[in-house]
Amino acid sequence: MDYSKYFADRVVPMKGSAIREMFKRMADPEIISLAGGNPASELFPSDELSKIAGKILMTQPTLALQYGTTDGYPAMKDCARARAEKVGAVSEGDEILIMTGANQGIDLFAKSILNKGDKVIVESPSFIGSLNAFRTYECELIGIEVESDGMNIDALEKALAENPDTKMIYTIPTFQNPTGTTMSLAKRERLVELAAKYGVLVLEDNPYGDLRFSGEDVPTLKSLDKNGVVFYAGSFSKILSPGMRLGYLIGPAQLLEKTEMLKQVNDVHTPMLTQLMCVQFMKKYNIDTYIKKNRELYGKKCKAMVETMEETFPAGKVEWVVPDGGIFLWCTCPGIEDITPVVDRCLEKKVAIVPGSNFAIDPFAPSNQFRLNYSSASVEDIKEGVRRLGAVLTELL
């Protein structure tokens, strides 16, 4: 039986993630992956979480195992609030919703505001998970080029002027996925002003903001917003554990009430045990000490990656911006049209990278760019992986 006649219009164009397909090809344990977005598992506070989980289930079994409320366990909301207050991302009158990962917040926020045909401005390139979530609401994506200091704001203003019916700007202003770039303060101020001027909502996605290893912090868009146009998605995936699926969404209550209703009919509530574990972890330990270790490790890994790139990449053929934090590094090969042969040859040489087309508004257009991840592999594997990649680039560019 052919089920395609039952498909809703929204899913007809959806294709399985090419990254996921690549992961299947990567079952080979000899492959060094610079392709994923996994945080460093060597630092997970597993001993602490083991004790905490065991104790919660002994002392608060009903709370941990019974149904919870859709908006989140109150003490977990306080944890999210505490993280957000550090970056000025919560204002009076804001609601905080605990999400089963920040991605769920992004998906359901989009569901609450996007009608078919609505326009959404996004960075180009951007995080494929969010782009694909928006696509399921049959909106029109408008891509704005990302420069070394973030979104091209002149291009943003032009796009807003040309598309006054734009509903939302989606941005990852700090250590952007995939480019690793950070939007300057001046651009942030202009973005927030423009959003207010054109009456467009902003969804600020900030999963990597805590992971700075050089340079100075830049204020969040949410903290610069005086008009209630910025909504903020935060995450515990990169500062505690992604497998626990804990994120949050913050913004004016009137709109988030709708997002909450959409969560109620989606997964009812975020699992209770993982919420309670996060609460106890933040109560008993200083999460900032733990984050600091991650930052130091990522700084060291990034340095190892960049140094090996400088040693082994063919001179003048690859361009990149060294990130000040986060987990990604973005490379451009100006002399070629399409990176695919490089990506394929890399897999033969047992190193995995992600072609830029995965992050494009038009995923079928050729891309001469690729993304590298330095949080997941060991320093030694990063060096060996980049050496293999350098050899392929020297051979093919």
Place this chain on the structure above:
Amino acid sequence: MDYSKYFADRVVPMKGSAIREMFKRMADPEIISLAGGNPASELFPSDELSKIAGKILMTQPTLALQYGTTDGYPAMKDCARARAEKVGAVSEGDEILIMTGANQGIDLFAKSILNKGDKVIVESPSFIGSLNAFRTYECELIGIEVESDGMNIDALEKALAENPDTKMIYTIPTFQNPTGTTMSLAKRERLVELAAKYGVLVLEDNPYGDLRFSGEDVPTLKSLDKNGVVFYAGSFSKILSPGMRLGYLIGPAQLLEKTEMLKQVNDVHTPMLTQLMCVQFMKKYNIDTYIKKNRELYGKKCKAMVETMEETFPAGKVEWVVPDGGIFLWCTCPGIEDITPVVDRCLEKKVAIVPGSNFAIDPFAPSNQFRLNYSSASVEDIKEGVRRLGAVLTELL
């Protein structure tokens, strides 16, 4: 600032759950709740789960805390398969997707097939969480009356003939929410035949099927389906823990591939720790022994409820069908138009029940029905709650 101009059309008609509002009023600890749908927390295997959780985080920390795959952890998929095989709910060529609660499977399955204006046939009354999920895809709900042996199948056939563009039939055939009724085998066979004849998909939601305390098991719709039209949503919420949010969706792979993509952009994957806990629980313990205890308890609680109803309800003024399993009992008051005054008076007398309008296709139409839950409260509280309810009914009917 008024955000309503930003709302997507799909969320404009959404109202917060009246059940939820009632729960807020129920903060008063003296209120006996017969309103919720919580399983009995006194039987949660918390000691076992405490040991299991602690050990998983010590011995498999990376697996438990790192990103997982969208379709589910393989051993967890095997657990879901094992449960489904017991009721013939998995066929060759079927995919199994692990969901963050069965509700997520229902929501995302609907998202994968429903265009605006598509028709969905549902039982009337039915589970509000599913109805509200379907409503967010702007479909048209067609309600079919539920009789004491399940959906009126003649009415279903008429509705299918009149609405050949129906895309899906949604049913909870066993111990239905809210009516507690179970569809007969003859009706199940006809439903599956009609679905195949009219080319309509069936979503069988079976969260309560394991909770039979009297009578004989009836085959699942999925097991009767020879044409690949039935999709099956299963849950661990009522047989292990609802707070863990573990459910699954089973059906032909071609369609579930789309549901999986929608899950990937929703919560990426179901939390790993809770999946691993379920796997270890099913490996180390006999979950059927644990389910048997629940069945016995629910049989005892149901009996206490029915006996007290017989003793205290005004003779001839309330009708009900005694369920053979599950957690709900449904009452009709033929002599009145609207149950609201009874529900309000009950809250004054410190007992909470849910008015039937919450489960209706048209939630604004008056209802002379109400739902009682017997899984959550203690036997003593059930008796006292029903006595208070009986006094109110005697006063007002």
